[in-house]
Amino acid sequence: MTVSDDKPVIDASFMDPAVQDDPFDVYAEMHHKCPVYQLPENGMYMVTTYDGVRTVLTDPEVFSSRPSGGAAGTVNDAALAHAEVFAERGWVKARTLQRTDPPEHTHYRKLLGRVFTNRRVQDMVPRIDEITHSLIDSFIDDGECEFVSQFALPLPGVFICEQLGLPADQYLTFKRWADAMLAMSQRVLSPEEAVAQAEIELEAQHHLAKEFEARRSEPRDDLISALVHAHQDEEPFTMEELQDLMHQLVTGGFETTTAALGTAMMLLLEHPDQMEKLRADRSLQKNFIEESLRFDSPVAGLWRTTACPAEVHGVDIPAGASVHARYAAANRDATVFDEPAVFDIERENANQHVAFGLGNHFCIGAALARAELMSAFTAILDRMGDIQLAEPLDPQPHEFSFFLRPLKQLPLRFTKL
Numbered sequence: 001m002t003v004s005d006d007k008p009v010i011d012a013s014f015m016d017p018a019v020q021d022d023p024f025d026v027y028a029e030m031h032h033k034c035p036v037y038q039l040p041e042n043g044m045y046m047v048t049t050y051d052g053v054r055t056v057l058t059d060p061e062v063f064s065s066r067p068s069g070g071a072a073g074t075v076n077d078a079a080l081a082h083a084e085v086f087a088e089r090g091w092v093k094a095r096t097l098q099r100t101d102p103p104e105h106t107h108y109r110k111l112l113g114r115v116f117t118n119r120r121v122q123d124m125v126p127r128i129d130e131i132t133h134s135l136i137d138s139f140i141d142d143g144e145c146e147f148v149s150q151f152a153l154p155l156p157g158v159f160i161c162e163q164l165g166l167p168a169d170q171y172l173t174f175k176r177w178a179d180a181m182l183a184m185s186q187r188v189l190s191p192e193e194a195v196a197q198a199e200i201e202l203e204a205q206h207h208l209a210k211e212f213e214a215r216r217s218e219p220r221d222d223l224i225s226a227l228v229h230a231h232q233d234e235e236p237f238t239m240e241e242l243q244d245l246m247h248q249l250v251t252g253g254f255e256t257t258t259a260a261l262g263t264a265m266m267l268l269l270e271h272p273d274q275m276e277k278l279r280a281d282r283s284l285q286k287n288f289i290e291e292s293l294r295f296d297s298p299v300a301g302l303w304r305t306t307a308c309p310a311e312v313h314g315v316d317i318p319a320g321a322s323v324h325a326r327y328a329a330a331n332r333d334a335t336v337f338d339e340p341a342v343f344d345i346e347r348e349n350a351n352q353h354v355a356f357g358l359g360n361h362f363c364i365g366a367a368l369a370r371a372e373l374m375s376a377f378t379a380i381l382d383r384m385g386d387i388q389l390a391e392p393l394d395p396q397p398h399e400f401s402f403f404l405r406p407l408k409q410l411p412l413r414f415t416k417l
């Protein structure tokens with residue numbers, strides 16, 4: 001790694017899949033050595049402390065959510081080729097919600113707030129429970145399952161399909177769309193790869209456009225109808241706005257929840273004493289879910305762009321820089337969480353984690369994600385006993401991603417309770 005003499009160096013690169021897979025020692029080193037670290041590979045500033053992340057997330061006038069260029073903050077040939085596909089044959093997404101600052105953001109958030117009410121989430125719980133049980137029904141007699149593909153992926157996948165007007169058994173189509181939507185921000189793509197991903201996303205755009213139009217005239221009791229009609233007496237969302245909002249709901253709500261389910265299960269397997277404790281006292285389930293979100297956060301970090309020169313922990317950051325708020329590292333900050341590397345389902349302040357972000361962009365789907373996690377672990381612990389890993393995990397159990405934590409596989413064996 002080459003950096004100029006006056007800059008701190010860490011002996012690791014976040015472009016290295018092994019580091020992304022198990023970054024926790026590196027986070028600890030960064031907390032001490034360089035809580036704001038400029039990655040030598042792309043110039044991005046990564047902020048790792050709880051206080052630093054809070055500063056970045058709660059000052060939108062300085063740390064703007066309006067991206068400066070491509071997905072990770074740069075305009076390049078791949079980003080241009082990708083954009084052209086939508087300009088020619090689909091919809092150029094409007095800049096909404098997650099990619100806006102107040103007051104624009106406040107407008108979108110208010111309208112979306114009508115879609116994601118606590119009441120609506122409560123009303124969804126019986127259906128989430130049904131999906132959870134039917135998935136477990138499909139493998140419970142086998143005494144084994146591959147937890148990611150047979151449970152963690154289909155639970156949010158089937159649910160989101162139903163909410164967005166696609167037949168439930170097509171959740172793998174949805175996964176393909178979600179992967180394509182995320183592709184540009186997961187890793188560096190060539191222009192050809194970017195166009196191939198855009199073509200897949202185009203399918204999603206055309207499918208969703210038909211569903212939006214159908215729900216405009218005939219609303220149903222689903223998320224897509226609620227979204228189309230959220231404007232009430234204000235201007236309806238345009239197709240470009242709807243496409244962008246849907247993009248955010250799909251990318252924000254699907255793989256994140258899959259990762260959270262898989263990771264929480266893996267943590268119980270890696271910490272059998274905590275599994276035992278949880279089985280003995282099920283009132284700990286809620287805190288167990290918060291502790292797993294803290295301990296290994298499904299969204300490791302996201303980006304802001306400095307609207308003016310800024311300073312965090314004494315480090316000067318120029319205007320226009322890409323700043324990465326690393327939630328996963330903030331959740332391991334020893335100044336907030338005692339012995340942060342200990343997985344403790346009785347941790348008193350586990351719910352102070354920032355796994356759902358902070359401030360005005362706090363995750364709008366947090367209540368839904370928590371409901372899915374509660375439903376899942378209630379059914380799993382009720383119905384599956386003596387859960388064990390069926391075979392050793394891959395030494396790098398996650399797919400490479402700069403900001404998500406997708407588990408490749410989690411093969412389990414268990415007894416039927």
Ligand code: HEM
Pocket residue numbers: 057065097098099109248249252253254256257260297298299302327354355356357358360361362363364365366368369
């Ligand atoms: C465990 C699962 C989830 C995790 C860890 C998670 C994490 C996050 C985080 C960290 C943010 C903050 C983004 C920022 O600061 O820019 C966020 C925002 C958001 N999340 Fe989630 N999320 C999850 C589930 C969901 C679900 C189920 C949905 C919807 C169906 C969803 C939709 C969104 C949206 C639309 C935003 C943008 C909110 C805004 O900009 O105002 N998320 N999420």
